[in-house]
Amino acid sequence: MDTAGVAAALGLEPWRLEGALKRKTVFHVRDFQPPYLVFKKDVSHVERGTAVFLGEGITAVRGFPKIRRAFYLEPMVEASFGREVAVEEKMNGYNVRAFSMDGRVLAVTRGGYVCPYTTSKLAPLLEEFLAGHDYVVCGEAVGTENPYAVHRYPEAGGFAFFVFDLREKATGRALPVRERNRLLEDYGIPAVRLFGIYPREVCAREVFAILEDLASEDREGVVLKDPEMTLPPIKYTTSRTNTSDLRYAFRFPYDYGRDFFFSRIIREGYQAVEMEEDDAALRERARRLGESILLPMVETIRRVRAGENAEEEHRVRVGSLEELEALLEHLRQMGVECVLGEVWEEGEDYVAEIRRQKFRSSDKIRANLGLER
């Protein structure tokens, strides 16, 4: 491997990259053509999730930057933006970066691994655009048919993709919001919903009105952006999203970090204060919060007591059984333990059930129930 060349492409000192490779902080994926490097943690200024492909040339795709969350919106908007703020929808799916490499479209998920499933879904949509533009297309893959994050969107069905950033491959610099949308529109590529570009002073008020509509449709929240994309964005989610995250994670209480729970719980406090809720509204919020924590936990404990495993069900749709095998291999490589359930044909497709195993929760609950494994 041309370590010096990779280091140079990323602006890293070579000894840093070598050290990270030795410590496996940077992982060398050899069983892919071309082989590539995945940054599992930040190395100097190079973000976690960066992938570097060692093909004809060196193609580096920078990790997607973590977006800061607002707990209490208004003062943060005031402090974070210039004259105008673009308000876009934050969708509930999984983060994907798609790009062209030696004439091929590839898609990597948040961690920087190529996902064969996502790649085969996105290639037809993005081929033409990426042939002419050397951008990284950053977007949310959503819908009910994927092995990662399931959420029902009427406009998405089984699988859909909505772009939120076009970034220069080399620098990571993102196109301004309006320019991005014009370009996407030219190619018929869907973008996430842009609610509007508002003067900063009215932005928080607008956002709370938008969130009310989003909540009523069970949609996640918003990302606030500098329209020129020169300042870092901010995300903010509905209460319903917080509690539905909790409802989901408390099904597998020992598989999530304590911070995951705490962060989602504490948001509810700030939001209730910012929305100036009265006693009745607070109690209703508390009821929702409590149920989102207790009920899934009880369901899982009962399930394990009855001899079952804690597991998460997914459905995927593929064009061939080889594609399914490649996906399962990819999931195993990422450390996800899966059991393949039923597989059936639907028209030209195969539909398969995949059950992600949550061993930590199963084992820990079994131990606390005094059950042998």
Place this chain on the structure above:
Amino acid sequence: MDTAGVAAALGLEPWRLEGALKRKTVFHVRDFQPPYLVFKKDVSHVERGTAVFLGEGITAVRGFPKIRRAFYLEPMVEASFGREVAVEEKMNGYNVRAFSMDGRVLAVTRGGYVCPYTTSKLAPLLEEFLAGHDYVVCGEAVGTENPYAVHRYPEAGGFAFFVFDLREKATGRALPVRERNRLLEDYGIPAVRLFGIYPREVCAREVFAILEDLASEDREGVVLKDPEMTLPPIKYTTSRTNTSDLRYAFRFPYDYGRDFFFSRIIREGYQAVEMEEDDAALRERARRLGESILLPMVETIRRVRAGENAEEEHRVRVGSLEELEALLEHLRQMGVECVLGEVWEEGEDYVAEIRRQKFRSSDKIRANLGLER
């Protein structure tokens, strides 16, 4: 200091003790007569909270062992005990070890520091007993007047002490339950309530009946013990205790570890399952849980938004202003930041308000609200 002598008294290799002293894992309290060592962490087999006094001789008081908690009671009782199980009340106060040292009664709190306040409360009660018995008297200090843990018990008033273990100073070995109670009764020293000694098979059922009564009186829970004290005990608490811990801790959300919250939340899941609750009972439990989390958090955020600090109010009662000064000095030494509030005379006593500052919560909330300090 006679390091070799201390190491020998604890059965430690001298180099281990020297290393721990260097790393300040073992802290040398020099401004107390006699000076003493406090084990801030486990060192080999010597528990955190162990205190070693360097007086005329070396007096070692072993740390109080952590009691394992049952999440799901019945199988744990089955697996943990012999023919009989003693069920005692677990009270909500602070853990104290009192003992005699060079003819003086001293009281240390959980961490191993001498508390002058607790010492002066307990000396009259235990002097006679400790003059004749070289035990460590382990018990719960409860009531409304202390700087640590406030809970209202009708039988306790401002301050009371209930013994749960008599341990040999040298070995840490505890007296059997019946023997302990006979001895305490002879000296008129109150013990925690012993509900009964039950055959193991019926113990869990008895405990759930006892817990129902305890909950209705807002009392904490039970500790289950081998009557001979040869097997490790188990603790189990009411739902009301879990939620009241949460209600308290969520007043200061950034001052408690994430594990503190998680552990109390997850207990509710196991208890609901073991109690075979139906949908209505689950929803009622969820409502209580949600309110215990959200309402205190909202109250604190509002308070900080209004320019106040997050703080915890305590009241203490002392015989002299010197005693009050000694207590404040002790709290500072333990890293507790306090503000002294009002002080007034009541009969022969001084009553003082102490406000423990929760800077982490105040600062973090202020930052999230976009407020300058």
